[in-house]
Amino acid sequence: MSLQYNILWVDDRKEEYQSLEMDGEIKSYVQGLFFNPCIDMYDNIREAEEKAPSKKYDVIFSDYNIGEGGDGLDFITAIRKKCVNAEVLFYSALHNPPATNLDRISFLRLKDNRSYDELKEKMKSVINLTLEKLNDLSNLRGLVMSEVSELDVVMKKIVSDYCNDSENEKNMRDYIVGTIEERNKTSLESSSCKKQCTHVWRTKNIKDVVFKQGFESYTTARAINYIVQKIKAKDSESDIEFNLESYKSEIIDNRNILAHCQAAYDAEGNEILKTSKEDKKFNFEDIINIRKNIIKYHNVFKNLSNEVSSNG
Numbered sequence: 001m002s003l004q005y006n007i008l009w010v011d012d013r014k015e016e017y018q019s020l021e022m023d024g025e026i027k028s029y030v031q032g033l034f035f036n037p038c039i040d041m042y043d044n045i046r047e048a049e050e051k052a053p054s055k056k057y058d059v060i061f062s063d064y065n066i067g068e069g070g071d072g073l074d075f076i077t078a079i080r081k082k083c084v085n086a087e088v089l090f091y092s093a094l095h096n097p098p099a100t101n102l103d104r105i106s107f108l109r110l111k112d113n114r115s116y117d118e119l120k121e122k123m124k125s126v127i128n129l130t131l132e133k134l135n136d137l138s139n140l141r142g143l144v145m146s147e148v149s150e151l152d153v154v155m156k157k158i159v160s161d162y163c164n165d166s167e168n169e170k171n172m173r174d175y176i177v178g179t180i181e182e183r184n185k186t187s188l189e190s191s192s193c194k195k196q197c198t199h200v201w202r203t204k205n206i207k208d209v210v211f212k213q214g215f216e217s218y219t220t221a222r223a224i225n226y227i228v229q230k231i232k233a234k235d236s237e238s239d240i241e242f243n244l245e246s247y248k249s250e251i252i253d254n255r256n257i258l259a260h261c262q263a264a265y266d267a268e269g270n271e272i273l274k275t276s277k278e279d280k281k282f283n284f285e286d287i288i289n290i291r292k293n294i295i296k297y298h299n300v301f302k303n304l305s306n307e308v309s310s311n312g
Helices: 012-021 024-031 047-056 072-080 116-135 137-162 166-186 217-235 245-257 283-310
Strands: 004-010 036-042 059-063 085-094 107-109 261-265 272-275
Touching: 004 024, 004 047, 004 217, 012 024, 012 036, 012 116, 024 036, 036 047, 047 072, 059 072, 059 116, 072 085, 085 116, 116 166, 137 166, 137 217, 137 261, 137 283, 166 217, 166 261, 217 245, 217 283, 245 283
Parallel strands: 004 036, 004 059, 059 085, 085 107
Antiparallel strands: 261 272
């Protein structure tokens, strides 16, 4: 499961649909469902058949009368043999629905070649169908957990890239390790200890430890916050916005709570997720909001990564 929603669209009238911005409208629709859309459009079967196995597609849209000595069914049969099992929507103004033993195929008989609105509505309907499997809250929880882990990886990569500069690495190490050492001292039962203990990371390069398990999510987020503050100090016009405590509450805390939730039903019979202590409950709207925040931070980190690379 992923917030990335991949669409394969095959039609020899590709440029016509693009000029009408139909691909843009479909993208906007998917974004409105809080997924990241990616549409790969091809105007010939050969190229589409070659590219189809290279990505996990969620849905395939295809003109049935696609030419090149075959039809849409030949195309789908070929890619099914390559383990491409996405939902398929055929459309045509020239053919009636084909007889097929293949699963997960629907067909739209267009009134004419200019039935754009009809086609768009059917595409949206098929997209909704493919997302129905996520209406189970346990599946939604799995998606959120997976995507938050991906955010961790993205953040760690940014920290590593930032530390390619030796001065940046030294300052980052002093900040991260110093914070950990201070936290450890305040948690000691005895305040009379005079030992000047140092964390083992004090002698390590941050690039060597950032991907290790001990470099946990909140530590990584603090490193990101440090980088953002340094960038803003150098460039007051930088539009990168990152608030450490907001990220903690919107992403990290929710991920940690979801890891220990159980499926249940409220008094109205609606499915919810709740902790064993019942001090926190999640419904569909809560999960959608978390999904929205995940996409927001993916965009923040994408921009931050670009800034770090350009300043490196």
